[in-house]
Amino acid sequence: MLKDITLGQYFPGDSLIHKLDPRTKLIAVVLYIVALFQAKGWIGYGAVTLATLILMAISHISFGNIFKGLKPMLFIIVLTALLNIFYTTGTPVVEGWIITWEGIDRAVKMILRIVLLITGTFLLTYTTSPMALTDGLELLLNPLKKLHVPVHEMTIMMSMALRFIPTLIEETDKIMSAQKARGADFETGSLIQRAKALLPILVPLFVSAFRRADELAVAMESRCYHGGEGRTRMKQLHLAGRDYAALVVSALFLAGIIVLRHFGL
Amino acid sequence: MSAIIEFKDVHFKYPEDELESLCGITLAIEEGSFVAVLGHNGSGKSTLAKHMNAILTPTSGQVLVNGLDTADENRLLDVRRTVGMVFQNPDNQIVANVVEDDVAFAPENLGIPSGQIRDRVDRALQIVGMYELRQHAPHLLSGGQKQRVAIAGVIAMEPKVIVLDEPTAMLDPQGRAEVISTVTRLCREKGMTVVLITHHMEECIGADRLLVMSNGSLVDDGTPAQVFSRVEEMEAEGLAVPETVRLAYDLNRRGFSLPIDTLDVSACADNILKEIR
Numbered sequence: 389m390l391k392d393i394t395l396g397q398y399f400p401g402d403s404l405i406h407k408l409d410p411r412t413k414l415i416a417v418v419l420y421i422v423a424l425f426q427a428k429g430w431i432g433y434g435a436v437t438l439a440t441l442i443l444m445a446i447s448h449i450s451f452g453n454i455f456k457g458l459k460p461m462l463f464i465i466v467l468t469a470l471l472n473i474f475y476t477t478g479t480p481v482v483e484g485w486i487i488t489w490e491g492i493d494r495a496v497k498m499i500l501r502i503v504l505l506i507t508g509t510f511l512l513t514y515t516t517s518p519m520a521l522t523d524g525l526e527l528l529l530n531p532l533k534k535l536h537v538p539v540h541e542m543t544i545m546m547s548m549a550l551r552f553i554p555t556l557i558e559e560t561d562k563i564m565s566a567q568k569a570r571g572a573d574f575e576t577g578s579l580i581q582r583a584k585a586l587l588p589i590l591v592p593l594f595v596s597a598f599r600r601a602d603e604l605a606v607a608m609e610s611r612c613y614h615g616g617e618g619r620t621r622m623k624q625l626h627l628a629g630r631d632y633a634a635l636v637v638s639a640l641f642l643a644g645i646i647v648l649r650h651f652g653l
Numbered sequence: 654m655s656a657i658i659e660f661k662d663v664h665f666k667y668p669e670d671e672l673e674s675l676c677g678i679t680l681a682i683e684e685g686s687f688v689a690v691l692g693h694n695g696s697g698k699s700t701l702a703k704h705m706n707a708i709l710t711p712t713s714g715q716v717l718v719n720g721l722d723t724a725d726e727n728r729l730l731d732v733r734r735t736v737g738m739v740f741q742n743p744d745n746q747i748v749a750n751v752v753e754d755d756v757a758f759a760p761e762n763l764g765i766p767s768g769q770i771r772d773r774v775d776r777a778l779q780i781v782g783m784y785e786l787r788q789h790a791p792h793l794l795s796g797g798q799k800q801r802v803a804i805a806g807v808i809a810m811e812p813k814v815i816v817l818d819e820p821t822a823m824l825d826p827q828g829r830a831e832v833i834s835t836v837t838r839l840c841r842e843k844g845m846t847v848v849l850i851t852h853h854m855e856e857c858i859g860a861d862r863l864l865v866m867s868n869g870s871l872v873d874d875g876t877p878a879q880v881f882s883r884v885e886e887m888e889a890e891g892l893a894v895p896e897t898v899r900l901a902y903d904l905n906r907r908g909f910s911l912p913i914d915t916l917d918v919s920a921c922a923d924n925i926l927k928e929i930r
Contacts, residue, residue, distance in 0.1 A: 398750075400788070517750065517751060518750050519749055519750055519751060519754050547748075547749070547750075548748065550750065551747075551748060551749060551750050554790075554792040555744050555792055558792070600742075600744070600745045603740065603742060603745035603746070604745050604746065604748070606708055606740070607738075607740055607745060607746035607748075608748060608758075609708065609733070610706055610708065610733060610737070610738040610740075610807075611733075611737075611758055611759035611762060611806060611807065611810060612730055612733050612734055612759055612762040612763055612810065613758070613762045614730065614762065618764040619761055619762060619764060620760075620761050620764050620765055620766060620767055620770065621761060621767055621770075622753075622754070622757035622760070622761060622767055622770040622771055622774060623754075623757075623767070624767050
């Protein structure tokens, strides 16, 4: 069950999207999200949906993988949809019903917005290795170093966290099995009882995470880690023609959506 | 040959402990040699290892690495790039999500130009035989493979000495064999000085020199054959000698004259056969 978590997962590939510089992809995702929230009418939403489908096709990411990532969000999506359907005033679908045409319209748009938002960010993490992603983020945030923001420290923490997710998931599985073998019950009882049952998992997990952190710090120091100063990179990032092209396309796309919004479309 | 690591009357006590973990170690490790350090848990062998690359510094006494005092904080990086260290748990020393990115970590820290890092990484991965898996995620590898990646991560730093602190403790027999043969090759073919900390006697047989530690002191020092022949002393230190050594020792006490340091079961059988005839 824990192995299904897709957070920060990366599918290696050779598509145009995979080859883009992580900085380009990060900026493009921000532009994409802004565009998504600027979409107002059906034409706007249609344009963003179409763009997303095209990006999925180019990056060879299947619907299945996107759905897998969406599954944990299902509850929130359904809840938002229901609230919008039942709590929007306007013309009822049938005389006397609580459900209105406006409500349906809004609910569908909300679902689209959430699904597209998640899909867009998944397209980023699915096509970019976590290392490239953090490297890109560090370079993008570099100007903040002048303001004494610890950019390097923040990004190295992020990449360590991503690196240890599979290790800690494996460990949690092991601890759960060990506790189950000794009769622990995680599946039945009230919510509070089940929450309490998690305690014997969390305590050993945290103890071991701290021990790991300690060993990791010593191992990093042994390999001459001494902060970001004077560090070089094996894989240097450089923007190619395709990156500039992608950025221009993203910017034009956002501009187009804003223009559509202006006309109420 | 000259000494690459020198301990001069080193004492060390952890602040929270009452007893000293190292009580007066004087030791010189020759460049290019393969030294194994044997001892049971709590004998101070890990503490000894951590003094070799300045993770710990002596309470009194001095440790010199390639002539540099490890207590000198200004030369810390020089000490650490001379002596690379591999730890027990491979999971806790791999820093990246891709094998080759992890191996590149140390050269990146040293500020080596990116083209040269590529060369070093490829070379290091070829030495440990992990080049084909360079694009893999470390958590999908076996224990032995992970530990070889960790070794590659240290080799990429191009150190003169590689210290391995119980590198096989968490591995299955196959993983252990992989790691020990990799380490032996590093010393014999690449001329690297190897210090192997372990509590498995079998792993020491290929070493040039075997040190035995107990309660923070060096209690024995010699070639593996010399040390193994002192079976009773070993057992007094709580160290189980390999079965074949034990057998040869017992037979020798009853009038046989078998070589004491045979570890291979069939070789041991052949020796006994020869002796009987």
